[in-house]
Amino acid sequence: MVNMEFYTYCNNTRKMDLTSQVRAFVANRIYNSKFLIKALLFTLFIMLSGVGAQEITPYSSSNESNSGLLKRAELLLDTDVITSIELSKKLLSKAQSANDVLLAAKLHNLLGKAYKKNNNAKKSLHHYLQSSQNYRTLNDARNQIKASINYVKILLDDKRYDELASSIETLLPTTLVYDDAFLIAQVLIIKADSFYKQKQYNVANTHYTSVLKYLTNKNVEIQKQLGETYKKLAQSHKRLKNREQTAHFYKKALDVYTSLGDLKLMARTLNTLAEAQRYLDNLVVALGYSNQAIEIHRKIDDPDGLAKALLGAGIIYRHINLYEKSLEHINEAYIYYKKIDNALGIAKAANQMGLIYTRLRQFDQAEIFYQITIDLPKRMVEEKTLASALREMAVIKLESDDLKAAMQFAKRAYATYKTKNLTSYISTTARIIANIYRAQGNKDQALEYYRESLSFAKKTGSKLYEIKSLTALAATLVGIDTNEAITLLKRSLALSTQIDDKLHMLYAYREIRIAEKLRGHISESLRYAEEEIALTEIIQNERDEDKLALEKAHLHSYKMEMELEMLREKEKLYQLELAKKNNEIEISGQARVISELELSKNKYASIALAFLLAACLTIVLLVYRSFIASKKRNEELDYLAARDPLTNCYNRRILFEVMNRDFLDLPQIDEYCILMVDIDHFKAVNDTYGHSIGDTVLIGVAKLLQANVRAGDSVARFGGEEFCIILPNTTKEQAIRIAEALRIKVEKAMFDEIPVTCSFGVTSIKFSARTPSELIEQADLALYEAKSLGRNQVILWDSSFEDFKLFRSE
Structure with a gap:
């Protein structure tokens, strides 16, 4: 170690020697004026250098008090922890030599902080313990307790729970x-935290609750600790899946932060509270909290918190089927994460985008986003998030009959979940693998994985997971071991009844009815048929109620958006009013100046007025020309914004705008139909002839559809190779005839010497759809039925398509 006093002495000596030399040199050249100026500047430089050297010279213990050195060590803690440690150790040695117990206690405490900052837990513990003992010697109970608290915090961080x-x-x-x-x-909080980290959540909750009675003081620091304790209670209940208690304590934390006016903590807590309400299916309440969080995050310029809030709001919008809003919010979060290169955020947002496009059955788009997650560097993405993308890709590939790729993706996800021992995900992925084997015709392998799925489902303790595994296994066993299949289905029925899952109850009734009929037990089969019919009516009534609740959620969402927009407009009006007043003051001042100029320069008034008029006319002309050009450009942009660039059909946004406008007068609509059209085997066309020819086929089919519908009908590209045709004032019989005519024309046409066919799904407003999304879903189910029955045909929607749509997707 360098001797600091020697260093200071040498530096001062150097400074005095150089200064003396310069003074002698200047005396010899005093009569040379130019040289004199240069010499003075040089002398100033040397003196300043000496001052600088003096400033950066390390401390000299002979010139600074112990309290000053302690203060310096404390200040260095945040900027140069190594120097702080060295200085503290030297001062501690002096304090111990002088038997200064108080100074030693303070220095041990400071060294405890420094070593903790330097990630040296062993030395940090030693110094905090010594500090506590010194304070105890001084009978300073408060500081003794504080040092001991710091000591046990290190033990907590180091997971030394017994100590x-x-x-x-x-x-x-x-x-x-x-x-x-x-x-x-x-x-008590540290004690509770130790149980929380050991996953003893009930014990942790007991201790967190005991803390609350000690945090009643309105002091800001104490109130922040109260809010933090409520959050910890919420997180602990979340781990126990106590959804109501989770939401309750997050709300308590929010109330505390609101009373403190801490906007950042309010916004972050609103995010978690929105998530808790979403898990409770209180989607309207959740959306309200989420939108509040977004507004606050925007106000306080918290981009990271804003991205999380946008992601949460997007998930809620997806749950209430507002897919456009969901995409808008999640895409904004995705763009932010891309901007800051946050791989984990990118992966989570991309997966959510994929889920939305999967729900919309736009599998090409969904694949793009899942692939983004898969292509990210593995070290930068959570394995669970990556595995989710792989699992969903497997489902998409299974849906498109690419069974080889489906199996590859599913096996990769399965291996990850196995490594992490995530039982619920293992169960789900094993069931997907079994579905793939079943599609390949390999029933033995399918049964093996269905049984594994059931085994892991039981380990989760979730009745729903067990039900799904039981029904999938039973469906495969029917005809192989029908007796076992019936046993499994009855178990599934019992579990479904316990959790009141009517859809799975209905599926169990249906499959047991079929199985009993295969065994020749006709009376049993009839009994289950009666149960099936009765339950179908109950489900239909509940669906009607759910649709009504969903509509209320939509209305509430629009209401909140309108209220937010009104607030923004009020703010804009206020700013405009303020600007107007400022302009009026400025104009008043300008008018006074002009008046003075007119009085003093009257002879130039006419010329100035003429010039002003000419300038005004020029500005008016320029504004008019700009307006005309802008109007023309806006018309062009409006046209382009409404059209799909490839097929020149209306795009999806315009489709929904037209249908939403039509549905505003739903009670007055007498007849109204839509067609969903899908080009059969279009993937094979792309794979065989290339995407360029595929585009030619798409354009040709689009032109044919547009050319052969009526003047009032609208053709829109719904996505990929799917089109949607709106037929106002059309009965379902007329719609079927129109669809059949279009089908025949497509079948007879050649597109760049390539023949193709189309499948058509038809539905009518007479089938009680209340929203555009419901009407499209009906047509899509009819289209699915058309493709399932061999393609190149027209199918009208039937209510039977609804009952088991969930099972067709698995």
């Missing part, structure tokens, strides 16, 4: 005797 428990048992009585509520609360 921590023993230390807490010693520390807590001392803290209770001292009777400082905030210190008692801190000790």
